[in-house]
Amino acid sequence: MMAIPQLTVEQINTIIPSASAIQEVDRGGQKIVFSGIIDGRKYALKFMAPNPSQAGGQTSEFLDDVASRAQREVETMQQCSTPHLVGMGPIGLSITSIAGEPIIYFSEEFVEGQNLRSCLEDTGVFSVADLVRLATHMAEAIKAIWQFSKIHRDIKPGNIMRRNDNGYFVLLDMGLVFDLQDESLSLSPVGTPLYFSPEQMDFNNRRTIMSFRSDLFSLGTVMYEMATGTHPFTQDAKTTWEVLGNIANVAPQSPSVLRPDFPERLSDIILRLLAKRPALRYRSIELFQRALREVETEGGVQ
Amino acid sequence: MSILAQCGYGRGDKIEQGLDDGAIHGVIMSPRDERRERLEQDIKSWRSRYPSALVMFDPQFYAANLNNPRNGHLSEYDYYNKNSGLRRTHFSGTRIQGYVRECLDYQQETFGSNLAYLLSPTILFDAFRDSWSQIALNMAVESADCHANLDTPQPLLISLVISETAFQAMDPLEEFLDALTEIDAQGFYIIIRSNSASVQNAMESAPFGRFMYFCHVLTTINEYNVIVGYSDWHSFLLETAGVTHTATGWYQNLHQFSLTRFQPSSGGRRPRKRYSSAPLLSSPLINPELQDIYLARLLPRVLSGSARDTSLKNGPAAGEANWTDEISCLAHWHSLNDLSQRLSALPTQPERIQEAERLMQNALTLYAHLGSQGVSFDPSTGPDHIREWQYSLQEFRGLAGL
Numbered sequence: 001m002m003a004i005p006q007l008t009v010e011q012i013n014t015i016i017p018s019a020s021a022i023q024e025v026d027r028g029g030q031k032i033v034f035s036g037i038i039d040g041r042k043y044a045l046k047f048m049a050p051n052p053s054q055a056g057g058q059t060s061e062f063l064d065d066v067a068s069r070a071q072r073e074v075e076t077m078q079q080c081s082t083p084h085l086v087g088m089g090p091i092g093l094s095i096t097s098i099a100g101e102p103i104i105y106f107s108e109e110f111v112e113g114q115n116l117r118s119c120l121e122d123t124g125v126f127s128v129a130d131l132v133r134l135a136t137h138m139a140e141a142i143k144a145i146w147q148f149s150k151i152h153r154d155i156k157p158g159n160i161m162r163r164n165d166n167g168y169f170v171l172l173d174m175g176l177v178f179d180l181q182d183e184s185l186s187l188s189p190v191g192t193p194l195y196f197s198p199e200q201m202d203f204n205n206r207r208t209i210m211s212f213r214s215d216l217f218s219l220g221t222v223m224y225e226m227a228t229g230t231h232p233f234t235q236d237a238k239t240t241w242e243v244l245g246n247i248a249n250v251a252p253q254s255p256s257v258l259r260p261d262f263p264e265r266l267s268d269i270i271l272r273l274l275a276k277r278p279a280l281r282y283r284s285i286e287l288f289q290r291a292l293r294e295v296e297t298e299g300g301v302q
Numbered sequence: 303m304s305i306l307a308q309c310g311y312g313r314g315d316k317i318e319q320g321l322d323d324g325a326i327h328g329v330i331m332s333p334r335d336e337r338r339e340r341l342e343q344d345i346k347s348w349r350s351r352y353p354s355a356l357v358m359f360d361p362q363f364y365a366a367n368l369n370n371p372r373n374g375h376l377s378e379y380d381y382y383n384k385n386s387g388l389r390r391t392h393f394s395g396t397r398i399q400g401y402v403r404e405c406l407d408y409q410q411e412t413f414g415s416n417l418a419y420l421l422s423p424t425i426l427f428d429a430f431r432d433s434w435s436q437i438a439l440n441m442a443v444e445s446a447d448c449h450a451n452l453d454t455p456q457p458l459l460i461s462l463v464i465s466e467t468a469f470q471a472m473d474p475l476e477e478f479l480d481a482l483t484e485i486d487a488q489g490f491y492i493i494i495r496s497n498s499a500s501v502q503n504a505m506e507s508a509p510f511g512r513f514m515y516f517c518h519v520l521t522t523i524n525e526y527n528v529i530v531g532y533s534d535w536h537s538f539l540l541e542t543a544g545v546t547h548t549a550t551g552w553y554q555n556l557h558q559f560s561l562t563r564f565q566p567s568s569g570g571r572r573p574r575k576r577y578s579s580a581p582l583l584s585s586p587l588i589n590p591e592l593q594d595i596y597l598a599r600l601l602p603r604v605l606s607g608s609a610r611d612t613s614l615k616n617g618p619a620a621g622e623a624n625w626t627d628e629i630s631c632l633a634h635w636h637s638l639n640d641l642s643q644r645l646s647a648l649p650t651q652p653e654r655i656q657e658a659e660r661l662m663q664n665a666l667t668l669y670a671h672l673g674s675q676g677v678s679f680d681p682s683t684g685p686d687h688i689r690e691w692q693y694s695l696q697e698f699r700g701l702a703g704l
Contacts, residue, residue: 199480209480279479283524284486 007032007047007098015096015105019045031175035110042110043089046070049103067095069175070104076174077108080144084137086111086172111172113164116157116226126226128263128295134160134226135269136292137169138219143285146212151178155218156195157225178210193240194231195221198248198276212285213278220273220281227266228258232274248276266295303541303646304328305639306356308531308551310563311335311374316552316631317344321352323609325635328356328418330491330531330549334365334564338378342412349416356418356547360491360531361405363423364463367392371564381405381423393425393437395444402444410454417456420449421491424461426561430474438462439481446487457488459529463559465495469509469516472701479519489527489546490520496532496558507690510536511697514543518702521545522651532559535583538641539691542655543698550638552631575625576683577614578634580606580641583665583691585634586683588625592618598675603668608636655704658695662688 009022012034019036025044026033034045048066070093077088089107096103114122116134126134138160145152153176161170176191191200197217199209224232232252237243252274256267269291275281282288304327307317313336320326329348331341341359348357361381365371367388377383381404405423422445427434442460449458460482469475482490494513496505505513520526521544530540533548534557540548550556554573555563576585577592582604586592595601596617605611610633613621641661645654669685679685698704 209477211484277476277480279476279483279519280523283483283526287525 007034007103009034011098012036012045012047015098015103016045016091016107019043036107038090038107042112043091043107044086044110045089045091045105045107047103047105049101067093067104070106072177073174074106076145076148076150076177079148080141082140082144083168084141084170085144085174086170111161111163111170113161113170115172116160116162116222119162120157120226120229125229125259128266131223131227131266132292132295133167134169135219135223136289138171138222139285139289139292141171142212142215142219145174145177145215146285151210151212152176152215152218153178153191153200154195155215155222156192157222160222191218193244194234196244196247197278199278201244201248209278211278213281213283216273216281216285216288217275217278220270223270224252224255224274227255227262227270230258251276263295265291265298269295303537303545303642304547305537305635305642306330306358306529306547306549307635308332308549308556309335310551310553310556312552312627314628316628317348318351319628319632320635321348321355323632323636325608325632325639327354328358328547330358330360330529332360332362333379333382334362334374334376336375338375341375345413345416357416358419358421358459358491358529359409359413359417360421360461361409361423363401363405363461364426364493365564366401366423367425368561368564372566373564379408381408388425390433390437393440395440398437398441398444399448402441402448406445406448406452406458410452410456414454415456419459419488419491420452420454420456421459422446422449422461422487424463426463426465426495427468428465429468430471430478435468435478439478442482442485442487446485449487459489459491459527460485460487461491461493463493463495466497466505466509466513469505469512472512475512475516479516482520483524483526487526489529491529491531492517493531493559496560505536505694507693508697510539510691511694512701514539514694514698515701517543517545518698522702532557534558535585535638535687537638538583538645538661539658539695541642541645542651542658542695543702544651548638548642550634552627552634575622575630577604577618577625577630578606578637579604580637581665581668583641583661583688584683584685586679588614588618588622590619591677591679591683594677595672598672598677600672600675600677604672606633606637606640608633608640610636652704655695655699659692662692662695 012022019038022034022036025035031046031048035042036045048070074093087109089109091107093106152174154173159172161172163170195218197214199214221232233243233246233250237246254267255270256262256264273281306328307320307326308330309332317329333341345357348355362376363382365376366382366386385401401423406420409417409420422442424438424441425434427438429435445458445460517528517540521528527546529547530545531549533540534550537548575588577588578585595604610629613624613629645657648654648657665688666685
């Protein structure tokens with residue numbers, strides 16, 4: 001597992017001299033993200049490094065894995081063209097070293113806005129119109145990735161931003177993208193367990209059954225949460241394993257039960273996304289999009 | 303949903319009569335049973351005579367890996383003849399591509415727009431996790447890829463020939479559905495190889511309920527078109543599962559699919575004549591069963607309302623001689639079509655299920671009434687199959703959450 005690189009603003013300035021106004025914005029499990037201005041535009045600057053305990057004596061396989069993930073993230077951003085996926089910045093995949101430690105870095109678009117987790121905390125559950133909009137935009141994002149036989153694998157409220165300028169929803173962080181046509185980079189299930197699909201846990205069999213429908217399941221979990229304020233699979237669960245058990249075996253309550261004014265049709269769509277078997281979800285993103293349009297037109301969504 | 307003719311040996315002019323009568327809405331041709339020249343000619347002529355009829359060509363590639371099959375006219379078709387006698391080792395990726403391309407090319411180049419769909423080649427499998435099912439899946443994927451590169455407006459149906467035994471277990475079935483629903487095609491043409499020789503009931507109740515669920519996932523959930531061949535009396539139940547069309551033929555071996563069709567004939571006598579009664583949901587023997595009903599003055603209660611019924615109105619025994627194979631077949635199609643139309647006229651799946659339940663309950667009541675009037679039935683035509691269907695429908699409802 002990669003550890004967060006220990007980097008300072010001064011070190012970033014040394015690595016990317018063209019960047020100014022550098023600030024740390026996020027520190028995740030596998031990377032550290034700064035913001036910085038390059039040529040008058042603000043970008044996110046992402047840095048990754050191997051686990052310090054392995055530094056020095058690290059294996060080339062480990063370095064390859066880190067680099068491969070970053071390469072896949074960059075490649076996916078370059079391939080996909082939709083306003084609902086975060087775009088590349090001016091600095092492509094690069095490698096440097098700080099005090100003898102290898103550091104991988106690149107830049108991507110800095111999305112000014114609020115992620116869904118903080119939206120939920122600030123303003124509560126989404127209106128039906130916002131939910132349909134969220135689903136429509138995420139469908140575009142999933143479709144753009146799937147066009148290249150890839151799966152995001154980490155769709156969750158923290159990875160979806162609502163832009164301040166136009167209200168568009170944007171999917172971030174393609175560091176865990178899974179390429180069905182490439183060699184696997186993972187030796188164990190990856191992603192955020194709370195938003196796993198049932199097949200994401202089925203590690204031995206996943207190449208044959210993982211598809212965009214796994215991302216649809218994760219989106220269903222996000223939509224459920226944004227619709228009701230509760231996670232569909234955490235009830236009565238005290239541990240992650242219990243949540244995973246619920247994801248695999250428990251049918252969630254209909255959102256319209258938890259929120260009586262909620263349209264039945266949209267509730268059905270969310271439950272369908274949360275079907276245990278991929279065959280019971282949508283076989284194409286177009287069918288999912290059509291179902292959303294029906295909610296908009298027939299449900300009188302403003 | 304409408305009924306299609308499942309063709310086989312002895313076609314005569316049943317197809318034309320069925321289409322003229324409106325008892326069938328299309329045809330699935332059987333190259334095994336037709337001279338190639340005649341088949342090609344007829345398919346082309348039907349297009350102009352019956353422009354709205356659904357005409358399909360079942361390539362019957364599933365006979366290509368049988369041991370010494372009785373190929374009939376199949377050997378006149380290059381896509382089959384070049385590739386018959388296949389063993390498991392003959393299904394490598396490249397070879398599959400070749401089989402698929404030759405089969406689809408033949409349909410496309412010979413018939414073009416005269417066919418409603420192109421049907422992919424496939425092979426039979428007995429279990430959803432066996433190696434043959436993987437080969438069938440590979441053939442399906444290759445067919446979709448090959449079709450995507452064909453310059454044709456004819457949509458593709460992926461063919462599947464599955465043994466009834468495959469429907470014993472749910473987990474493998476669901477895994478197979480997961481894989482199947484990744485295929486980009488218009489739909490599926492499905493044939494079930496039956497274990498049963500029963501006149502009314504080609505499948506056991508639980509496997510049939512699971513097959514209904516299988517169809518429901520493909521049609522209602524995933525919006526594929528699904529045509530089920532050799533479905534016979536099951537047609538009206540498959541309607542409740544959302545199946546697009548079903549097909550049945552004139553002889554028992556065209557009502558249910560069995561590989562005996564491709565094996566050396568063991569001879570046998572002509573089957574006894576039957577009448578297909580929509581109210582009874584079964585095909586009683588003209589003599590003595592229908593005759594006994596007539597003598598009990600209950601004949602109008604069991605007639606389906608086809609124009610062909612007039613042959614029986616003066617007593618089935620008296621009319622038996624005139625009850626030809628052709629009339630019997632047309633009356634059979636009429637009954638099945640009538641049931642299907644009744645269900646498909648209803649707007650929602652729950653209503654169709656409710657209507658199917660009502661039809662079965664009415665049939666059981668009618669059987670009981672006939673019994674009380676002294677009419678007895680051979681076990682093969684008695685009401686047991688209806689109770690099994692009720693169980694199948696219950697199984698299906700449970701699985702589909704309906």
